[in-house]
Amino acid sequence: MSRIEHTDPTPQDDAARAGWLYYVGGMTQDQIAAELGVSRQRAQRLVAKAMADGLIHVRLNHRIGTCLDLESALSDRFGLGRCRVSPSLGSADPVLSIAPAAAAELERVLRMPDPLTIALGTGRALRGMVDAIVRVDAAHHRLVSLIGNIAPDGSASFFDVIMRVSDKVRAPHYPMLVPVISPTGAERDAFRSLGPVKRVVDLARAADVVFVGVGQMSDDAPLLADGFVTRAELDQMRAAGAAGEVAGWVFDSDGQYLDVGTNTRTGGVRVEPNLDRPAIGIAAGASKVPAVLGALKSRIINGLITDEPTARAILAT
Amino acid sequence: MSRIEHTDPTPQDDAARAGWLYYVGGMTQDQIAAELGVSRQRAQRLVAKAMADGLIHVRLNHRIGTCLDLESALSDRFGLGRCRVSPSLGSADPVLSIAPAAAAELERVLRMPDPLTIALGTGRALRGMVDAIVRVDAAHHRLVSLIGNIAPDGSASFFDVIMRVSDKVRAPHYPMLVPVISPTGAERDAFRSLGPVKRVVDLARAADVVFVGVGQMSDDAPLLADGFVTRAELDQMRAAGAAGEVAGWVFDSDGQYLDVGTNTRTGGVRVEPNLDRPAIGIAAGASKVPAVLGALKSRIINGLITDEPTARAILAT
DNA sequence: TCCACTTATGAGTAATTGCCCACCAAGCGA
């Protein structure tokens, strides 16, 4: 008889087991309570915890006809290499809708056997994507950040997309150790001239795949909400035609990068239009439509993951 | 403005959408009913249908410590290349427990970019695995059956594992057009000498990966239940030491193939012990323990996907 | 055209779940 190492189940183990019994086994919480020898209330809490901790992954295994139609319409019009349209979730946060689709796409890339350099932006959509991916082993890939990781207030909490992916898939990650937006162009250039920064910049520029969010420049602009640009700067850039932003780089409604405002001081790497490698935009929401449209027009992104209402709105223009 | 092809949503589309809203969006059935413009009862039925049709995939994204311990104990003892132990689902059918784990493993293989020949057996466990896989595009692989597809009663319904995989992943499939077990050895040999059969046999023998169920030889033997062997043949083989069966080929408690009973008339390809390629057994249940143990001992299988109680029982011997 | 038969629908109802709250036990600073 073999000896089995006996490790005590952690709270997460219990939650995982409860979630397993509930979602896969289809048992009632009463039955789970009996099986695990705990109270029904505890079983309920374990099941809820399993969900909250993302231990249980739910994914839709059916392409809804309407969404497929939208995908092909978008692909045709903008010549996209990759396009996914998730069904709407009604009035709920659209990030919830696109996160699983984005996660599936990132996983697909991560599962490629040849070593790749994967460049990532930031933002709520990317963050949702990361939370939704399952742990896969992808230690042969390199993850590189497109955007600086030094925030005006010094906090870096918003910029842990790359770190979280790295955590989950054990791939080496290369954060870009520069301010997202420097106070002056000179300071930005000073950072850029540092050897380690240069290397990360070169890596990002040569990335085999790019995943980015797309920011709007309306009053709810992420750049404004997160304190990277002031209201005055936002107004100035809007006056110059700003319609959207990718990795902090602002462009107009035709997807042409501007030469004004914070664009002269942005620290990260710009995603060049017409890349010959996949540059996938992940964005949904009514206010993002002009931004996404611009990025699609000039092919700053050549792939799109969005939701149904956004897809319709883009096609309606 | 682009023209969007407008295909009417199929019943499955509605079900998928309802399931999406319910499981991903976390909406109540009342809300879904309002969103889709149907009655609450209909929403409930759509959600149930989405689940029943396998449109919603639920998977556990956490390795429970206890199961990891069992996996390493099994790997150590039997020198396994691959080993997965699923948490038990209590008294529920163990196939439900191992199917998702088996599906994940098959998907992993299907996602490999180099063309592979994948050999498959049959049985309830394999059938469960197939039902649990998601649609991936794997047209570059070839699927080959290890076991004949002509049943004594002429029906082939039980043998559609390979066809179902093929359906889901669009890979070419090569069924073995011979009786599972022929009435006489001579007839079996006659089938085997046919050109098309020979080619499938050669393909199966050279398979890069093998997935098989493991059958028990106790009174609930699948071979008996499905009418491939008679009670008398079963008793004869048991008297000769039969402990289990893989792809219809019967072996003893040490995993040595027997030369008696139906083994002289079995139509399919035998999985040879000590393959240098993965041969993964998918089996769980108390009555299968001696069979699995035998197959592990002689390395007819060098990988195992099972559940917690079965793993414990195997290790307790 | 009608009838037997299957299939879908909505009402009602029992089971199940999510959540609030009062309680308890352990840890901790005064």
Added chain:
DNA sequence: TCGCTTGGTGGGCAATTACTCATAAGTGGA
């Protein structure tokens, strides 16, 4: 030691969901 916070527990209850059943709506064959 005491009072306080923190984290967990189970009772109770309202909300939500699953199931049963009677009925309506089709469907194919005579």
